Amino acid sequence: MSKLPIDVPKKKLQQVRMDMYRKVQREKRTKKRIVSVAIVSLFCLSLLFSIRVSPTIASHVAKIPGFEALVTAVSIDKGIQDIVDNEYYEEINAMQSKNGLSITLQGVIADHTGFVLFYDADSSFDISKLYLEDVQLFQGDDEMECGCTFLANADHQTHISSLVEYNFSEPIAYTSKDFKAVFHFNDKDKGNIEFTIPFTLQKEIAQEKIITANRTVNVDGQKFTITQIRRSPLKMALDIEIDEENTMQILSLDDIGVVMQSGERRESIKNGISKSGNIRDGKFTLYLQSDYFHDPDSLSIIIGAVQAVPKGEDFIEVDFGRNEVLTKPDYFDWDISVTHQSVSVAVNKGDNQGRLLMLHEAVKEDGTTLEHTSSKVSRDEQYVVETTQFQNYDGKAKIYLNYYSNPIGKNIELMIPVQ
Known part of the structure; x- marks a missing residue:
């Protein structure tokens, strides 16, 4: 079976290459890299997003520094694709270097519900043991309180391309368009490395x-x-x-x-x-x-x-002091084991359709919350074993099901x- 031809704009590619060559020849040596990167960035954004080229070309563009994280985000979220197509993505391209590590804030997406920062990290040393511990976001001098998640992408030992996503519980007011992001890295050998990168949004914030x-x-x-x-x-x-x-x-x-x-x-x-x-x-x-x-x-x-279960039958009751199950719903026929501070459930692979029970919510005898500390999942040929660890407690607790296939x-x- 023959492969479908890929629609590659050859004439446009050739023209861009010629323009880049002439431009570089005219510039001084110190400006060569800046000019070429700017042209490539502009062309790649146009090529990858505006004319919706094939995944094959997109995969090549993804290898260019500054585009990996953005291409990944576009590939899994059609809303991000729309953002770039409609030129709502804002390029920043602000870089700082310290202790052999360089951080480039490539771009930002901002609205009233959240913020996404796209960044690259490059180093002269092995950064396989470099960890991003926190990223603070400030509007003016005020730190923004929000949920913050990191998406790691460390395929290489000297380069990381990733993003930081902020989700606001309440819509934020853009009292200022001046921001700064403070990256807190920790390296096993070099210790803490902190970068403060200020930036100003130029685009109008879209209204909900x-x-x-x-x-x-x-x-x-x-x-x-x-x-x-x-x-x-x-x-x-x-x-x-x-x-x-x-x-x-x-x-x-x-x-x-x-x-x-x-x-x-x-x-x-x-x-x-x-x-x-x-x-x-x-x-x-x-x-x-x-x-x-x-x-x-x-x-x-x-x-x-x-998915729903009868009210009053949506929890498991256990005694952590005696390491035993006290009650469970009649419909719940999977094996449950209780050890010190943890509850494990062995589910037949075909029974829960790949979904986890998510046993994160628990209440002590006195009605206060029993905090969940960690979860892990193990698999063998027949079972998926979901183990949830809770804070130190030796009494009775109700552990609620957050999912059950019914x-x-x-x-x-x-x-x-x-x-």
Whole structure:
């Protein structure tokens, strides 16, 4: 079977190469690298994102310093693709060097719900033992309080291309466009290395688009309402409320997504925060890939399955002092073992469809929270063993199931008009 031809703009490539050559020849030696990198960056952004070239060409562009993390983000999130296509991604290209390590803040995506910093780290030494411990973000002189996650990409021993994502619990006000990012690295041999990189946003911050939905879904007598849909460049948020009169505890809305008028599907955020709030509290938010730069007449929300179990039967009760299981739901027939401060559940591989129970929520006898400290998963030919470790405690505790495969409804489709 012959391969499909790749649409490579040869004439454009040749022209860019000639322009680069003439430009470099005219510049002084000290300016050669700056000019060539700027031209390559401009061309690669245009080539990779504006004309949507093949993955083959994209993979080559990803190898160019400054593009690895951005190409990775685009490949897993169609909303990021839209951001770059619509020129909302902001290039910064600010570099600092210290102790043989150079940090380049390549670019930023900012809206009222979050921030994404794309950076490269290059060194003259082996950085396989270099760890990014924290990145503080300041607006003016005020540090921004938010959840911060790192995505590592250390394929080489002297180069890292990665991103830092911030998620704000409340929409932020852009009282200033002057920011600074403080990177805190730690190297086993060199100790702490800190970089402070100031930058100023030039683009206008996109305003959130809010759709009042108030669409109630009734699945086998169990109700929940999608109250509103909030659309920003970085994410689409579905705000959901659970009916207090439900007789079952809804645990999960599986495989939720939005199908656009073009037929393209926007799914849950894959890397980063996909949910906020606690479903047991009756209100929570699910985050999907953004469709901000599209203006549909309506949104089609698809829910693959609603997972629920009877109320009052959504937990395991254990005694950490005696290392034994006290009670478990009648439907829960998997093996449970309790050792000092940990609970392990062995699940047949075919029974839970690759989903974890996520036994992170626990309550002590006095009603206070028993903190979860770590989780690990091991596998053999037959079982997936999920082990959850808790803080030191030798009493009884209820450990709640955050997932269990018991669908009460499947393949639900909602059409919501965009007002």
